[in-house]
Each structure stands twice: as structure tokens, then as C-alpha cells.
Amino acid sequence: MTHPTAVLGVPTSRPAAGSPVLTVSDLRVSFPGEAGRVHAVRGVDFTLHAGETLAVVGESGSGKSVTATAVLGLLPDDAEVSGSVRLGDRELLGLSDRRMSAIRGRDIGMVFQDPLSALTPVFSVGTQLVEALRIHQDLTAAQARERALELLDLVGIPDPRRRVDAFPHEFSGGMRQRAMIAMAIANDPEVIIADEPTTALDVTIQAQVLEVLRKAQEVTGAAILMITHDLGVVAGMADRVVVMYAGKPVETGTADELFATPRMPYTIGLLGSVPRLDAGDRTALTPIEGTPPSMVDLPAGCPFAARCPVAVDRCRTEEPALRAVTTGAAHATACHRAQEIDAPGGIPSPGMFPTPASPRRPGGLPRAERPEVLRVTNLTKHFPLLRGSVFKHRVGTVRAVDGVDFDIREGETLALVGESGCGKTTTMLQILDLAGRRAGSVAVLGKDVGRLDGRGRRELRRDLQVVFQDPMASLDSRMPVGDILAEPLRTHGWDRARIAGRVPELLRLVGLLPEHAERYPAEFSGGQRQRIGIARALALDPKLIVLDEPVSALDVSIQAGVINLLDELQAELGLSYLFIAHDLSVIRHIADRVAVMYLGRIVEAGDVEDVFARPAHPYTQALLSAVPLPDPRKERQRRRIILQGDLPSPADTPSGCRFRTRCPKYRDLAPAESGRCDTEDPAAGVLGEDHSAACHFAAALEVL
Amino acid sequence: MTTPASATGTAAPPRSRSRGALVLVRFARNRLALVGIALVVALVLLAYAVPPFLHWTYHDNDFASLDTGPGAAHWFGTTHSGQDLFALTLRGLQKSLVVGLVGGPLTTLIAAVVGASAGYFGGWTDRVLMWFLDLMLVIPAFLLLAVLSPAFQHGTWLFFVILLAAFGWMITGRVVRSMTQTLREREYVLAARYMGVHPLVVIFRHILPNAASILIIDATVQVGAIVLGETSLSYFGFGIQAPDVSLGTLIAAGTPDANTSPWLFFFPAAFLVLIGLSVAFIGDGLRDAFDPTARGAKSRRRARPAVPRSRHARTARTARNPRRKPTAAVVPAAATQEGVTP
Amino acid sequence: MGRYLLRRLGNYAILVFIAASATYFLASFTLHPDINYLSKNPRPPLHSIYTILHGYNLDPHTPVCLRYWRWLTGIVLHGDFGRTYDGASVNTELGRRVLVSTELLFVATVLGAVGGVAVGAWNALRQYRPSDRVSTILSYVLLATPVVVIAVGLRTLDTAGDGPLVQYIGMYDPKVHGTLPVVLNNLEHLVLPTLTLLLAQIPFFSRYQRSTMLDVLGSDFLRTARAKGLRRRQAVLRHGLRTAVIPVMPLVVYNVVLLFTGATFTEEIYGWHGMGEWLVDSITSNDVNAVAAVAIFTAGIVLIAGLLSDLVYAALDPRVRT
Numbered sequence A: 001m002t003h004p005t006a007v008l009g010v011p012t013s014r015p016a017a018g019s020p021v022l023t024v025s026d027l028r029v030s031f032p033g034e035a036g037r038v039h040a041v042r043g044v045d046f047t048l049h050a051g052e053t054l055a056v057v058g059e060s061g062s063g064k065s066v067t068a069t070a071v072l073g074l075l076p077d078d079a080e081v082s083g084s085v086r087l088g089d090r091e092l093l094g095l096s097d098r099r100m101s102a103i104r105g106r107d108i109g110m111v112f113q114d115p116l117s118a119l120t121p122v123f124s125v126g127t128q129l130v131e132a133l134r135i136h137q138d139l140t141a142a143q144a145r146e147r148a149l150e151l152l153d154l155v156g157i158p159d160p161r162r163r164v165d166a167f168p169h170e171f172s173g174g175m176r177q178r179a180m181i182a183m184a185i186a187n188d189p190e191v192i193i194a195d196e197p198t199t200a201l202d203v204t205i206q207a208q209v210l211e212v213l214r215k216a217q218e219v220t221g222a223a224i225l226m227i228t229h230d231l232g233v234v235a236g237m238a239d240r241v242v243v244m245y246a247g248k249p250v251e252t253g254t255a256d257e258l259f260a261t262p263r264m265p266y267t268i269g270l271l272g273s274v275p276r277l278d279a280g281d282r283t284a285l286t287p288i289e290g291t292p293p294s295m296v297d298l299p300a301g302c303p304f305a306a307r308c309p310v311a312v313d314r315c316r317t318e319e320p321a322l323r324a325v326t327t328g329a330a331h332a333t334a335c336h337r338a339q340e341i342d343a344p345g346g347i348p349s350p351g352m353f354p355t356p357a358s359p360r361r362p363g364g365l366p367r368a369e370r371p372e373v374l375r376v377t378n379l380t381k382h383f384p385l386l387r388g389s390v391f392k393h394r395v396g397t398v399r400a401v402d403g404v405d406f407d408i409r410e411g412e413t414l415a416l417v418g419e420s421g422c423g424k425t426t427t428m429l430q431i432l433d434l435a436g437r438r439a440g441s442v443a444v445l446g447k448d449v450g451r452l453d454g455r456g457r458r459e460l461r462r463d464l465q466v467v468f469q470d471p472m473a474s475l476d477s478r479m480p481v482g483d484i485l486a487e488p489l490r491t492h493g494w495d496r497a498r499i500a501g502r503v504p505e506l507l508r509l510v511g512l513l514p515e516h517a518e519r520y521p522a523e524f525s526g527g528q529r530q531r532i533g534i535a536r537a538l539a540l541d542p543k544l545i546v547l548d549e550p551v552s553a554l555d556v557s558i559q560a561g562v563i564n565l566l567d568e569l570q571a572e573l574g575l576s577y578l579f580i581a582h583d584l585s586v587i588r589h590i591a592d593r594v595a596v597m598y599l600g601r602i603v604e605a606g607d608v609e610d611v612f613a614r615p616a617h618p619y620t621q622a623l624l625s626a627v628p629l630p631d632p633r634k635e636r637q638r639r640r641i642i643l644q645g646d647l648p649s650p651a652d653t654p655s656g657c658r659f660r661t662r663c664p665k666y667r668d669l670a671p672a673e674s675g676r677c678d679t680e681d682p683a684a685g686v687l688g689e690d691h692s693a694a695c696h697f698a699a700a701l702e703v704l
Numbered sequence B: 001m002t003t004p005a006s007a008t009g010t011a012a013p014p015r016s017r018s019r020g021a022l023v024l025v026r027f028a029r030n031r032l033a034l035v036g037i038a039l040v041v042a043l044v045l046l047a048y049a050v051p052p053f054l055h056w057t058y059h060d061n062d063f064a065s066l067d068t069g070p071g072a073a074h075w076f077g078t079t080h081s082g083q084d085l086f087a088l089t090l091r092g093l094q095k096s097l098v099v100g101l102v103g104g105p106l107t108t109l110i111a112a113v114v115g116a117s118a119g120y121f122g123g124w125t126d127r128v129l130m131w132f133l134d135l136m137l138v139i140p141a142f143l144l145l146a147v148l149s150p151a152f153q154h155g156t157w158l159f160f161v162i163l164l165a166a167f168g169w170m171i172t173g174r175v176v177r178s179m180t181q182t183l184r185e186r187e188y189v190l191a192a193r194y195m196g197v198h199p200l201v202v203i204f205r206h207i208l209p210n211a212a213s214i215l216i217i218d219a220t221v222q223v224g225a226i227v228l229g230e231t232s233l234s235y236f237g238f239g240i241q242a243p244d245v246s247l248g249t250l251i252a253a254g255t256p257d258a259n260t261s262p263w264l265f266f267f268p269a270a271f272l273v274l275i276g277l278s279v280a281f282i283g284d285g286l287r288d289a290f291d292p293t294a295r296g297a298k299s300r301r302r303a304r305p306a307v308p309r310s311r312h313a314r315t316a317r318t319a320r321n322p323r324r325k326p327t328a329a330v331v332p333a334a335a336t337q338e339g340v341t342p
Numbered sequence C: 001m002g003r004y005l006l007r008r009l010g011n012y013a014i015l016v017f018i019a020a021s022a023t024y025f026l027a028s029f030t031l032h033p034d035i036n037y038l039s040k041n042p043r044p045p046l047h048s049i050y051t052i053l054h055g056y057n058l059d060p061h062t063p064v065c066l067r068y069w070r071w072l073t074g075i076v077l078h079g080d081f082g083r084t085y086d087g088a089s090v091n092t093e094l095g096r097r098v099l100v101s102t103e104l105l106f107v108a109t110v111l112g113a114v115g116g117v118a119v120g121a122w123n124a125l126r127q128y129r130p131s132d133r134v135s136t137i138l139s140y141v142l143l144a145t146p147v148v149v150i151a152v153g154l155r156t157l158d159t160a161g162d163g164p165l166v167q168y169i170g171m172y173d174p175k176v177h178g179t180l181p182v183v184l185n186n187l188e189h190l191v192l193p194t195l196t197l198l199l200a201q202i203p204f205f206s207r208y209q210r211s212t213m214l215d216v217l218g219s220d221f222l223r224t225a226r227a228k229g230l231r232r233r234q235a236v237l238r239h240g241l242r243t244a245v246i247p248v249m250p251l252v253v254y255n256v257v258l259l260f261t262g263a264t265f266t267e268e269i270y271g272w273h274g275m276g277e278w279l280v281d282s283i284t285s286n287d288v289n290a291v292a293a294v295a296i297f298t299a300g301i302v303l304i305a306g307l308l309s310d311l312v313y314a315a316l317d318p319r320v321r322t
């Protein structure tokens, strides 16, 4: 055995590469629920081979996470589980807690989604790692600590000797996830289960963590079972893929097959609905209409039938089984019509789901001649940094927004992007507050907010509306939809009759029915709720709508519909959007212009095509290259720029260029040149007609 | 408009039960809660509907039977001066129930108004209100109420109840404040604010109704606390004054002879316990009904939001768990423990 | 850090000052220390009554502001809380009573805290099993039972047979002599009051511990601990209990400190002359200076309890420490 188990010091006999390590067959899980039994998993089969990565993909409620939890035997007591889970040749289902505990953590390592809540808050990271080691290995405390330090070093935690005694809350999200991975591989497992391991992280951190995961796999030779909803991550990581829908696998195959020649309408739809960073031009996305079925009483037949554009009568009566596409092939689908798809004379997969026509945009005036809807000049917001709870005291200043300038012209969309902590949300709130006294100025529709009186400000609120991220939280759950839509109208003095006329109009505008006015938000799906949020924002016929991550809480198949709606409304009503987002792929589809933020500043701004095709700031380049593409072939060929370390605290911004601590270009500069980055804060340099970047050495680089 | 026929036709999910109905159903499923409701109804009926049919009123003296134990003539026995203890107890029950049912909600109301204002407006409003709250905590309520007790001599028990409430709202006030601070950052509240809705309207339309679960539960619990507070003060002679009786005064009168004439003490005491029990059952049933995850915590894992990118979902979760301000939770303790208002 | 501590203590001083002054004035207006003398039989001559009271700064003929000023300067300059209506030093009485309360509360609070946490955690682990249901019902009943009822109930039970099983009036039987017998007798007298306090506290702490424990049982980190290979029980004890106890301990500390003046019923019914009893007795005996002293003590206790519970919280939870 030559692979470096020695690093971990546990010489185990390892199954030869390619032999099955984990076999799941006919796994079924159900829970008691409020409305009846929830059949979360309804017969899952897959085999995980040594050394490979198998991705289980699906949208929320597809049963993918429950499957992973069932494999580990960590389902709540009231869950009913049947079928079989075999590790090598040991059956795991039905093992006692004692025997299962001997397997968990030793043969199967687990990485959970949210590394903050997944680590015990009151123990140091080192303590928890040492514990993981000593449960399964006979080590002295000192030995275990040494081993823990090695592991932390392996997963790329800088200066582990200093960091080992830190508590989880003192780690950044990326660091915590690294520590989780260290724990998962501590005992050199055969299988690592990673449940949405990067979902809670920013893209540049996601790229780092996926890199660590690959390294961990290399070191341990473990097979990875990856649970995720992100097709980009799948394309980059997985050898094979299982697509789940309504508690069952509906298509499985190698990553290449699945992305290149999907044979099941759901997979085809899913791939079609993903906004792609590498797609040129603004085209409408292809949504999958409808919502997944309830898992309490599933209708007979194919669970996808209600949303499937090619469903036939048989689909509504008989549930298709998972069958190989061509006899003997690994590629299998659960669809009655799989043979017809993309067969000569059959159903062509492109165009299977109707794509709405891209809305025609008024060709209109060139940008410079259109009126300004929003202008932000030198916007600055600093917060006191407080410490301690018993004796709260100020220890510094957080420069959340530190001199931001941009403008939005009529009928266009500006996307403000950046990772968490970059200040985009603070910028948004500062604009929405319409506060009078502040550093810098905000002008809406040409009126300087600072000079407005109370009434003027109220008037202005009509023209400036907002749609929030979480469709759950943005609607008051106690109010019927009609009242929610009426609230802005009432506030601005509309009478009852006018309101009664306006509400159905609004509902229709966003693709809902007037009858829906009587229902409560809880009765709608996430996508529909977001439509209600949009309708509320439209109520007063605003000029500018601030969209705060309006689709990031939605599943991709739903997201596409909302993005299309926003696009149509803009074309129809001549709206301007300020779109706050972290997802660059979505932005490519919706925005005209983009501004990239880093540590309270805009580092690059300009026309979307220009910025995405020829990013000039090293940060934009890294950001774009970190976004995974839902295309395994492209993913394999890409050269990724991986940023080092975490975002510095906005309470402690570096001197000179604030990106220099992580800048890949800075490291390659000659000392004479890099001195400039150390001392001189780069101003925005104009690179093109509508393209500027704040870097002394800005130079375009193609990264997609 | 070429709106996708999308979300429309196929979509609208089957009509589900409204939240209120759901809470009711869950509440009704809780057996203890139903017992609690039944108990309260029974107690109220007993206190108000029964006395007119009794042979003895609470101020009659049966000089033929002084200090007799329970029997056919006097179900709960008689006092040293021959008063019928059953009639007396029902009379005391009336007073205690009224005090609790008025005082409990009143306490919660004060807490809601002060807490929500402090939490929503923040800044100086918050500082001033919180300082006042601290002051109210520090002022020894028991002493103050006791010292003021001569003022209730003339039958104004309502004044007494208001004072009890005035010294009982502080802890809930803190809880409401911290809830408001969370709610204030909720997107629907932000949305209302950015629409230009007046702050007071926001508090009454969005904040308080969404804190309703806590408030309703608290009002229930406060009923128990107020009854206990009244009892304690009356026990030492600082509360309800003769000739009026409450369970507290009866218990106090029965204490010295609890060994020799136990009925004098234990019958009124039993009713006090019944009030406490029923209120606790209802409170807990409500808590379970409003927040089904609080107990089992089992369903929580599955109830995780769709794509947990949402930073709000995350904050909501953290807000629920750690950093519970200890002093905020501390609360009911002081009130229930020794039965002395804090 | 020192500056913040000072600022907080300064605020505390102001709060206590206001609370104490308010109580002093209110007590001076409504309480009449002269009644204690006027109702004596035979009644002492009026002028001598008021001369005596004047000496104790209790003379109703002195303007209240003047009395207040004397009282305040006495405290601030000499730490002297004045005299009781019968001339004893309030300071001495306070010291004696604090000691009595401490003895009464020490065992009860330690056992109460430990017992409450243990019962609560144990119940959470066996949620909905018979043992949990029984102790749930039991704790409901005990929580709904006022302390008077518990105390009198225990007392009645104790004397149900021929004569008391354990003695309970006062701290010890004055007829007993010799160090060891007095100590033993004192311990015997502790039994019932301690039991009373335990019955009131354990259900309360255990309900709270049970619910924080249930919260923790559904947490992600417990799942991680089990995914590492800890058995359910090990994971719960090592990771769960340690975390679930965080919100409970400050509560315990807060309540224990407040009990110093809160054990009124227990002290009253079992005849212990502690602080709780004084709270009531000082008022019934119209003893203005004693009332004011109790007010200061109570106010101080509330603040100390808050401070201590914050500190305990910070000590237990690294997230708050920083």
C-alpha cells in the first residue's frame, strides 16, 4: 500500500480501488408528520466504489440528505427505515448504537453543511478533534494532540499550533469546514459523506474547501458520497451522479453522460434551468413549471408527471422504475419515455421545456442620455465594533462601506456583487434608509436624499421599493396576501375602492390568480411567495426596485421562473433594478452592469459583458474562476485561481490596496512594484467605455 | 404581458389550515392543556354559580357548630367563629380568580408596550426604558406593596391588582424587547418600514402580533404569578383586607391551626394549587401548540429551510439558541419560587 | 475593562440610592414606630417616648427631610444603618440575620441546583417515558404549590404521629446544651426547612434544564459528536449536558442570591430569624430604619444577582467571554 496512510498512522486494509465499499439498496425512510406520514426516501439504490466520488443531487425535499443521515444511522427515533445499507459486507441497518458507533467516525467520516452549528460551541476545535481521534484509536493525550496538529495542517489551517485551542466561533466559516474535514478524515475512513459541504460558504471559500476535500480524498483514498444541490459542484467533483426527485433516484450515470446526454425530463429541465456563467448574452432561462409533489400522499404514477412537458397517460398511472438506458450500461433513468428522448424521430431534449421568448427591450437611448435613477457618491458607513457581553465596550471601527460610488440609469439593472462581509447589504440598507445625515450622498431620481424633509422622503418611498431575499421572512405570515399587497397602498393613502382594483391587477402581473388574495403566505411555495413579494414592490408603480438576493433562497428550477419574471417586468414597465447578489451566474443573466465589491469598496465595475469576458481586477478574476460550471468537461480543463486565506476583518483593513493580503498578482510582482500596492490605495482606473477597475496593475484575463 | 402561465394554474397548493386553526388543533391534542381549560372553567363556575344555592353565606355564623371538621352540614367544616368554610373558600376563590385574570393580562400588556418600544426604537428610548426597568427590578416590590397596604383597606382591590402588575412586568418586558430586536430586522418589518409605514403602526401591526405566542403564554403564566403574589401579601396581612377574603387570607388564618384543624388550611390551599396547576397546564399546552419544535426538537432537522443560503434563516436560528440573556430567562423563578413578588 | 466595571457599579449605586430613598420616604409616611410604645401597658409618658424615638432618629415630630438626611449621612459617612425602634443597632441585626439565612440556604441551594440539573437532564433523556411523565406531573404539582403550603404540609405530616418526628421550631432547641448536641440539634432543625426549599427549587430548575436539554438534543453538533463515533449517551453527556447547562446556571445563581430575602415563608413558618422574615417583621413592627435597611439589602441583592449570573454565563460560554 503506497498511499500515504502513514500520515494518519492507521494502517488499515483498504479495499482495492473500484471495489464496492458502500452499497445501498431499496432504502426507504418515512417520518410521522403533521399531515400524515412523510415518505422522504422511497427506494434508493446505489453503490459507492473505493476511491470514487458519487454525487447525490436533488432539490430541497428530494430526500438526499435523509439518505445520507440514514446511512450513518443518525435518523431520529421516530423514523422508519427499511432496505439495506452495506459497508463492505457488513449490514449497517439495524445495528445497535454501540456497534454502529464503532463504525461511525472510523469507517465513515461525515462533513455537515453548516460548520458553525455542527461544532460544539463550548469546546475548542482541538479538543473536538482529539476526541474524534481517541474514540477510535488508542492514543495518549499528547499523541492525539500531535496528530490533531498534523491534521489541521493537512487541511490547510495556517499556524495550527496557535489555532488549535481556538473555539469554533473564533474560526471563519471556511476554517470551520476545514476543521470538520479534519475530523472526518481523522481515523482514515473508507467513506466520507459530505452533506452540502460548501452550501453555506462563499464561492472563493467554496473553491478552497473543495480543494481540501479532494486532497483529503487523495490522502485517505476514501470514497466520497457528496450530497448537493449545486450542479456546478457536481460537475467539478463527481465521477458518478445520482439525481433524486421525490425520494427516488430518477437518473444515474457517470458525470459525463449525465451532463452531456441526460435522458430523463427532470434532469434535462434541471440542467436547462441553471443560469450559466459561460452563457453569452442575456437569454431567458428555462424554468420547470410547478412544484415538487407533497411527500405525504404522492399521486400514483411518475412523481414528475405534473411538471413534465412530455408526460403521457401511462405516466399518470404507473411509476417508472430505474432502468438502464441501453442494456448493460451504467446510465439508467426512471422514465417511460427515456428511449424516445433524443432518439431519431423521438423527442429532442433541447426545447423540451418551453423557454419564454426573451422580452424585447426598448432599444432606446444610449446610456449616457437616459435619466439617472440613483446616484450614490462616496457612500460611507462605519459601525463601532463592540466586544464583551458583560461589559460591552468598543474596541474598534468596522468600515462596512468605505467610499462607494455608482449610478443607475433608467431601465437598466446594476448588480452589486461580492462575498459576505463585502458591504453590499450595508450599502443597500443605507440607500433604503433614506437617512438625512450620513457621510457621502445618495440621490434618488435626481433628488438628494439628505436635503429632503419628512414628506419628501415619504413621497420618494413610492418610487423606491424593495424585494427581499427570503420569501418566507419577507411576508408577514399572519396577513392574507390581499392585505400584504394593500399595505403599501394604504400607507400612501389609496382609498378602498382603488385598492380593491389594484390588488388583482398586481397578482395577475406576477403570474398569480386574483383568488389568491384571500390566502395566507404559508399556503404558497417559495417561488410563489417571492412573486407576492415582487407584486408588493410593484404596487405603487415605483421607478427603482432594490432586489436583495431575490432568488438565492429558491431551488434552481423555481429560480429560473422568477428571474424571467423580473426580466419581463423590467421590459414591460421600464423599471430600474439594483440587484444585490453573490451569485455571479444569476447576474450574468439579469444585469446590464455589474459592480464588484470587496471590503467596503467597489473594485471593478462596468458592462456585464465586458467585466465577465475581460475581468481586469485580480479579485474579479478569482471570483469568476471560483464559480463552478455545470459542465464536467469544462470544469476539468479550467485553471482555477484559488485565493489564499479569508477575507480580512473590515475592522482592520490592510493599508494601500485592501486586496493585497490575498491578491495573487501581488505575490508575483517585483518588490519595487508591490511597494505601490502596500502604500497607495488604488483609485478606479478607466479601462473601457464602461469598465473600470481599482488596481494599479489592472490587466484583462480570460478566466471562464 | 406574457407572464408564464406558470405559477398560476398548476401551482396554488391545496388550501391548508390557517395558523390559528393549526394552533387550536395542536392545543386540543394536548391532554394536559384540555385538563387545564376544564379546571379553570370548573373553578370559575364553582366560584360564581354555586354560592347562591348554598345554605350558608360566607358571612353567616353557625354558632351551633364552631370549629367542626368537614361533614354533611358543612362540607369543608367551619371556622372557630362558625363560618362555613366551603362558602368562605368559594368567596376567596372568586377574589383570587378575579385578581389573577385581571392582573395577569395587565402585566403582560405593560411588558409588551414597554418591551416593544424599547426594542423597536432602540437608542435613547431603549436606554431610558431599560434603566427604568432596572430600577423597577431593584425597588423591593414586596416592601413597597406592604408599606402601601393600608391604602387597600377600603376595598379598592383593583388598585392592589394594578400595583401587583406594575411590579411584575419587568422580566417579560426584557424578553419582549429582545424578541422585538430580532423581529425588527425581519424582512417583512423592513419592508413595511421602507414603504413608509409609521413606526407605531409597525409595532402594532407587525411586531406585537408576531410576538403574540410569547405574549399569550406569558399572560397565562402571569395569572398564576399574580394569584401567588396576592396570596403572599394577603398571607402576611398586606393584601386583601378584612372583611373581604381571598384564598391568601384564608390560608393565613388556617396556618396556626393546621395541625389541629387541618381543614382550615388545606381546603383553601388545595384550591390555590388547582389554580396554579390549571394555569401551568394551559401555558404549556399553548407553548407546544405555538411552537411544535420546542418540545420534540425532532422535526427541526427536517424543517430546515430549502437552500440554506439565506442569511436570515441563519440568523433566525442563532437568535433562537445561544446568547439567551440569562437574566431574561431568570424570571418566573423569583415570582413562583417563594411566592413573593420579586 | 476596569472602566466598564466602574461605570456599571456607578449605575448600580444610583439605582440602589433611588430605591432606598423611595422606600425610606414611603415608610416614614405610612409606618408609625411610636405605636410600639403607645400600645404598651402601662403606657410610658408621651414626652419620654418621643425623646427615645428622637434618639433613634424616628421621632415623627422631626421633619422627614431632616430624618432622611441624618439617616443618609449615617450610612454614607459611617456605614451606620441606624437603630431599630427599640434601640438595637440595625447593622448588628442585619449581620445576625444574614448569617442565619446563609446557614439555612447553603445546603438547600447546593442540593437544589445539583438535584435540579440532574433530574432535568435525566428527564430529557427519557422524554415521554414513564419516569419522565411521572416527574413531569410531580413537578407541575410542586410548582403550582405555594411554599406556604409545602411548608405547612411538611410540618403537619411531621406531627401527624405522636409528637414531631423531627423538631422544627427555630434554629435549635434552647434547652439543649453543649457544643456537639447543639450542632446536632441545629442540623435536625434544618431538615424540614431544607426539604421545603428543595421541593420548591428542584422542580423549577429541572423543568428548565429539561427544556434546554431537549433543545440541545436536536442540535447539529450533537449529531456531529455521534458521527464521530460517540454513543448516544456519551455524546449527550459530554457535549449536550455541558452546553445545555449554560443557560441554566446563571438562572440558578440569580435565584440562589435572591433567596437571601426570598425565603420569607420558610423562615416565617419554621421560626428562623433570617432576612426573609425580617422583610415582613420590620413592616409589622413599624420599624422604619429596619425597613429601609432591608430595602437597601434587597436592592443590592438584585444587582449582585444580575452581575453574578452574567459572570457565570461568561465563564461557561466561550462565545460570550471574549
Ligand code: SF4
Pocket: A264, A265, A266, A302, A303, A304, A305, A306, A308, A309, A310, A311, A312, A315, A320, A334, A335, A336, A337, A338
Ligand atoms: S415517466 Fe412520463 S412524466 Fe415521468 S418523466 Fe418520463 S415522460 Fe415525464
Ligand code: SF4
Pocket: A617, A618, A619, A657, A658, A659, A660, A663, A664, A665, A666, A677, A682, A694, A695, A696, A697, A698
Ligand atoms: S493594486 Fe496590487 S494588490 Fe491591489 S489588486 Fe492590484 S495588484 Fe493586487
